[in-house]
Amino acid sequence: MKVTWELADGTEIAADVAQGTTLKDAALAADVPGIPGDCGGNLSCATCHVVVADDWFAAVGGPEATEDFMLDITEAPREAHSRLSCQIEMSAKLDGVRLKVPAV
Amino acid sequence: MTVWTPTDDGHADLSNHDTFTEGPPHNTFRRMRREAPLEWTDWDGGLGFWNVTRQEDILKLNRDTALMSSARGIRMEDQSYEEYLSRRTFQETDPPEHMATRIKVAKAFSAPVVAGFEAQIRRLCDEILDATLQMGTFDATKEIARQLPMRMLGQILGTPEEDLPWLVEKGDALIANTDPDFTEHVLDKMDTDAYRLMPFNSPAGAELFDYAKALMAEKNRTGDTNGVLHMILQPDKNGEVLPELEFRNFFCLLVAAGNDTTRYSIAAGIQAMAHQPELLGKMQAGGEVWQTAADEIIRWATPALYFRRTATRDIEIHGQNVREGDKVLFWWASGNRDETVFDDPFRVKLDRAPNRHVSFGQGGPHVCLGMHLARLEVRILFEELAKRIKRVEAAGPHRFLRSNFVGGIKELPVTITPA
Numbered sequence: 001m002k003v004t005w006e007l008a009d010g011t012e013i014a015a016d017v018a019q020g021t022t023l024k025d026a027a028l029a030a031d032v033p034g035i036p037g038d039c040g041g042n043l044s045c046a047t048c049h050v051v052v053a054d055d056w057f058a059a060v061g062g063p064e065a066t067e068d069f070m071l072d073i074t075e076a077p078r079e080a081h082s083r084l085s086c087q088i089e090m091s092a093k094l095d096g097v098r099l100k101v102p103a104v
Numbered sequence: 105m106t107v108w109t110p111t112d113d114g115h116a117d118l119s120n121h122d123t124f125t126e127g128p129p130h131n132t133f134r135r136m137r138r139e140a141p142l143e144w145t146d147w148d149g150g151l152g153f154w155n156v157t158r159q160e161d162i163l164k165l166n167r168d169t170a171l172m173s174s175a176r177g178i179r180m181e182d183q184s185y186e187e188y189l190s191r192r193t194f195q196e197t198d199p200p201e202h203m204a205t206r207i208k209v210a211k212a213f214s215a216p217v218v219a220g221f222e223a224q225i226r227r228l229c230d231e232i233l234d235a236t237l238q239m240g241t242f243d244a245t246k247e248i249a250r251q252l253p254m255r256m257l258g259q260i261l262g263t264p265e266e267d268l269p270w271l272v273e274k275g276d277a278l279i280a281n282t283d284p285d286f287t288e289h290v291l292d293k294m295d296t297d298a299y300r301l302m303p304f305n306s307p308a309g310a311e312l313f314d315y316a317k318a319l320m321a322e323k324n325r326t327g328d329t330n331g332v333l334h335m336i337l338q339p340d341k342n343g344e345v346l347p348e349l350e351f352r353n354f355f356c357l358l359v360a361a362g363n364d365t366t367r368y369s370i371a372a373g374i375q376a377m378a379h380q381p382e383l384l385g386k387m388q389a390g391g392e393v394w395q396t397a398a399d400e401i402i403r404w405a406t407p408a409l410y411f412r413r414t415a416t417r418d419i420e421i422h423g424q425n426v427r428e429g430d431k432v433l434f435w436w437a438s439g440n441r442d443e444t445v446f447d448d449p450f451r452v453k454l455d456r457a458p459n460r461h462v463s464f465g466q467g468g469p470h471v472c473l474g475m476h477l478a479r480l481e482v483r484i485l486f487e488e489l490a491k492r493i494k495r496v497e498a499a500g501p502h503r504f505l506r507s508n509f510v511g512g513i514k515e516l517p518v519t520i521t522p523a
Contacts, residue, residue, distance in 0.1 A: 031458060040167030042199060042469035044206060046214065069207055069341075073214030075476075104215075 001095040005032045005050070008103035017090045023099065024048040024086035034101040041086035043067055049074040052081040053098035060088055060097065076102035118155060118433075119147035119180065121282045121292060121506045128409060128511055130450075133157050133438035142422040149292055150182045153412065153431035154424070159439035159462060161421075165413070166434060166468035169198050172413035174470060179509055180412055180431060181291070191309075193353040199469055205350065208340055209473065212332045218476040221256070225481055228255050229488040237492055237522050241499045244516040249370035252485055253363045256477075261358070262331025263319060271315070275359040277308035283506040285514060309356055316355035332358075362474045365407040366481050368505075368512030369463075372405030373486060375513055376452040377496040386454050387490035397454040398483040403461035404452050409437040409511040411465060436462045437511060495521040 003026055004014045015030040017023070027035040027048065039045035043066050052060045060083065063071060067087050071078050085099065116129035123129055136143050136157040146152040156162050165172050175198050177183040188196065194205035211217060229252060236247045254272045258265060280286035289306055320333065328334070336354070339345050346354070377383045386393055410433045415426050426432065439462040441449040446456070464472035472478065500517035 033458075036466070038464065038466045038475070039469050039471040040163070040467040042167070042169070043203060044210075044469040045471050045475075046210075066203060066207065070210070073211050073216060075215035075219075077216070 001090055001092065002097075003090070003094075004096075004098045005030070005035075006098065006100045007033065008101065019090055019092070021090045022086050023050070023088045023090065023097075024084070026090065027085060032101060034104065035085065037086060039086075043070055043084065043087070046070040046074045046084060048085045049076060049102060050083055050085045050099040051079045051102055052083055053100065054081065056094070056097045057081045059093050063087065074102075075104045118145050118435075118508060119149065119152070121508050124409070124508050124511070125504055125506050127504050128406075128437045130437075130441055133435060133441065134443075137438060137442060142424045142426070144424070147180065150180070151431060153180055153433050154421075154426060156432060156434050157438035159442040159445045159460075162434045162436070162439045162462060163467040165421075165432070166465065169469060171416055171419065172432060173198050173416050174202070174411075174413060176414040176429075177431075178411050178413075180410075180433065182431075190349075191353065193350070193357045195357065195470060202469055205346070206469075206473070208344075208346055209336050209354065212335045213473045213477060215476045218480055221259075221477065222480060222484065224259055225252070225256060225484045226488065228252055228259075229485050233488055233492055237520055240521075241517065241519040244374045244518045244520075245367070245371045245513055246515075248374065248485070248489075249367045249516070252370065252481055253366035256366075256481060257359065257363050260332045260477075261319070262323070262328065262333065267315075271312075271359055272363060274308040274312050274315075275356075275363050278306050278312070278356060279360040279364050279510055280505055280507060280512075280514075281306050282509070283514070285506075312356050312359055313352045316352050320351075361408075362477075364510060364512065365472075365474075366478050368407040368510070369402045369405040369478065369482050370485055371513040371516050372407075373401035373482065374489075374496060374518060375498075375502055375516055376401070376404055378498045378518055380452055381495075383452060383454060384490060384493070384496065387486055390487075393454050394483055394487060396457050396459060397486060398479040399459045399461060400452060400454050400456045401482055401486070402463045402478065403440050403446075403456075403459060406437045406440045406461075406463050406511055408463070408465070409507075409509055410435045411470070434465075436465065492523055493520050494523045495519075497521075 001017055002014060003017045004012055006012050013030055013032050015026055017026040022041055024037040024041055028037055035048050037048040063083055067084050071082050110130035111126055112129035112131045114131040114135045116123045116132040141158045141161060143155050144152055145155060156165060174196055178195055194202055232251045254268050258268045277287040281291045284290050413432045415428055415430045415432055417428050419426050443449055445460055464475040497519045499519045502513045503515040505512045505514045
């Protein structure tokens with residue numbers, strides 16, 4: 001299953017991602033710059049911030065309460081479709097998902 | 105020339121603070137990464153412990169908080185439940201309890217809030233460097249590295265300038281509680297248990313407690329809402345306020361952990377400049393190097409050498425039987441020199457990217473709360489230093505702290521030639 005990250009300068013990085021892998025771990029494995037993912041996926045650092053492409057947001061869904069709080073303290077300002085990618089697991093319905101890595 | 109060459113024989117005693125007075129025993133860590141990735145250390149001061157030295161293992165275990173608990177202490181010393189309850193901060197909790205507290209203090213140290221400190225930090229660097237660089241030869245830890253985080257702490261806390269040296273002295277007595285230069289109550293040589301309920305088992309903890317309480321009373325009286333303490337004491341979305349004991353322990357944490365770590369990062373960076381002269385030129389060329397330089401300096405420094413966890417069940421790791429209740433040390437210092445992760449790990453490369461260091465305890469929920477502030481202080485200090493000078497040279501041997509927990513150059517004689 002495929003995930004594409006679009007960097008602030010327009011560069012795209014695509015990777016095959018297995019079912020159940022979080023999109024933060026996928027970004028680390030693909031060396032996507034701007035996603036250090038410092039807390040191992042524990043909602044403690046807000047450093048795996050991505051903006052989900054408009055037409056994919058319904059499939060991905062919105063954040064729960066703790067993530068919602070942490071999205072208020074991301075380095076780049078929060079946008080309508082911001083998510084912490086450690087909280088998104090790869091699944092068939094997300095095959096092809098596109099994520100923007102916000103400029104900081 | 106290498107920056108610094110470890111001299112240990114590959115079998116150093118990791119429980120002995122004296123081992124670390126010549127710097128971390130990196131020959132021992134290297135042997136362990138190669139041959140014994142989970143090795144046991146006996147300790148005559150308490151129960152022994154396991155050592156995790158490969159970065160891959162550190163990252164894997166650090167995120168597994170159900171297996172590796174922080175709630176039974178985070179240093180190698182054993183703690184009774186009573187000691188634990190009275191001394192703990194949210195460092196010594198596991199999810200979900202950890203997050204309930206962390207979320208109350210997270211905003212104050214978040215990237216966007218910290219970014220607002222840039223001008224303030226630059227002004228402090230101006231003052232410090234203008235006063236210091238005319239001295240020529242001096243102790244860079246004392247005159248530069250110690251100054252910036254101390255004064256920034258004052259601004260963050262909103263404390264009077266004249267209180268700062270006292271505060272930092274107490275913070276040092278807490279965190280460097282195994283080095284006789286910093287405390288009269290050397291932890292492993294103390295013959296009293298009178299301080300065991302205080303933070304870091306130190307009488308300085310009680311003094312800081314009293315100071316924090318008086319400071320907040322004064323602020324409340326005058327309606328002063330400046331500084332991070334005010335932000336931290338605000339009720340959260342659910343109307344909950346940080347309990348007093350937690351606040352006071354958190355205050356000690358700020359004064360101790362949030363202060364010396366940045367100091368020793370700056371000191372390690374200056375020490376590297378003295379031994380790798382090309383670093384100054386790279387800094388002066390500027391540009392993109394500043395996006396990566398601070399992290400490389402912080403990797404090089406690794407001020408927190410390890411944090412401890414406790415196994416919550418029996419498990420086999422690398423063929424060893426780890427028992428429930430066994431102490432397990434994650435050696436960030438070793439993870440940051442892991443040759444399978446870093447090309448030429450014993451060289452400082454300011455443009456290293458990606459730089460997957462673990463100085464901030466990355467990979468787990470306890471990742472350093474102050475990491476954004478630390479990076480910003482380190483970057484700006486070196487930006488301002490590089491602008492003003494043409495050479496850094498060692499002016500004598502540097503001395504490391506006596507501690508297996510805090511890695512730092514406590515004395516760094518240098519000659520710095522102004523531009």
